[in-house]
Amino acid sequence: MFSCEDVRAALSNYLDGDVSPDLRRELERHLSECRTCQVLYDTTRKTLHIVTNVGSFDIPEAVSEQLVKRIMSRLTLPPSAPPSHS
Numbered sequence: 900m901f902s903c904e905d906v907r908a909a910l911s912n913y914l915d916g917d918v919s920p921d922l923r924r925e926l927e928r929h930l931s932e933c934r935t936c937q938v939l940y941d942t943t944r945k946t947l948h949i950v951t952n953v954g955s956f957d958i959p960e961a962v963s964e965q966l967v968k969r970i971m972s973r974l975t976l977p978p979s980a981p982p983s984h985s
């Protein structure tokens with residue numbers, strides 16, 4: 900069974916199409932059931948799409964991985980405490 904951490908670890912490879920059919924199936928099953936990972940996947944995919952279309956330069960794999968990591972760390976930050984009404 901795939902955990903959210905497994906999805907995060909494999910997501911950049913998945914977006915690159917660089918996963919085995921078994922792994923892809925597990926990922927897609929988790930994505931269909933996990934809202935958090937759906938958002939993560941969608942955000943990462945869109946960001947990569949935007950970035951890769953902004954300029955004519957190629958983005959090295961390491962950079963896109965950094966990008967994914969940055970997005971993931973933002974999504975996994977603990978939610979800030981709601982403002983208290985006094």
Ligand SMILES: [Zn+2]
Binds near residue numbers: 906929933934935936
């Ligand atoms: Zn998940």
